[in-house]
Amino acid sequence: MYSRIVVGTDGTDRSLIAVDHAARLAATFAAELHVVAAAELSDASAKAAAKIGHDVSKRHGVRVVEHPRVGEPASVLMAVADAVDADLIVVGNRRASGDPRAGSVSSVLSGLCGRPLLLVHTG
Numbered sequence: 345m346y347s348r349i350v351v352g353t354d355g356t357d358r359s360l361i362a363v364d365h366a367a368r369l370a371a372t373f374a375a376e377l378h379v380v381a382a383a384e385l386s387d388a389s390a391k392a393a394a395k396i397g398h399d400v401s402k403r404h405g406v407r408v409v410e411h412p413r414v415g416e417p418a419s420v421l422m423a424v425a426d427a428v429d430a431d432l433i434v435v436g437n438r439r440a441s442g443d444p445r446a447g448s449v450s451s452v453l454s455g456l457c458g459r460p461l462l463l464v465h466t467g
Contacts, residue, residue, distance in 0.1 A: 346373040350430040351401075352380050352421045352449065355393030360400050362436035362464040367401040367408075369434070369462075377401050378428050380411040382420035390414055418452035425459055433459055436466035 351366035353359040363379065370377040379401060381393035390412035401408045409428075413420045425433050437450045450463050 346370070346375040346431040348376050348378065348428050348430045349373075349432045349434060350378045350380055350421060350425045350428065351397070351434040352382070352417060352436075353393050353397040354383070354417070355381065355389075355396045358466040359393075359436050360396065361466040362434055363397045363400050364404075365462075365464045366434035367404040367406055369432070370401070370406040371404040375431070376407045376409065376428075378409045378411055378424060378430065380413065380421050380424045382413045382415050382417040384414070384416060387412065387414050417449045418456070421449070421453065422457060425457075430459060432462060433457060434462045434464060437463040 349370050351363050353363050379397035381390045383389035394410040394412040398408045398410050411424045435450050
């Protein structure tokens with residue numbers, strides 16, 4: 345059913361709930377998992393978050409490809425999904441409480457994404 349799954353992470357514990365869920369799906373379907381970490385200001389932040397997502401995913405024995413990028417997260421996720429021809433995009437639906445942009449990435453994706461999208465409740 346799925347051969348390429350894209351999951352977004354910012355390296356936080358909340359986002360890793362979505363990464364873990366995506367990794368379990370990838371293991372179930374023997375799919376390739378693309379861990380996307382988009383940071384708006386820092387390439388180093390994106391690389392660190394992608395590495396954290398990679399490490400969480402490898403526990404499930406799946407093939408993981410890291411995609412650290414600088415840019416607006418929803419746009420980056422859609423670009424990577426298009427580039428790898430993803431069958432599914434997985435993201436968490438909440439940011440840290442008190443953040444006025446709570447759920448902004450999932451909201452943007454749900455309105456614009458032309459691919460199957462799985463929103464994982466993260467808290």
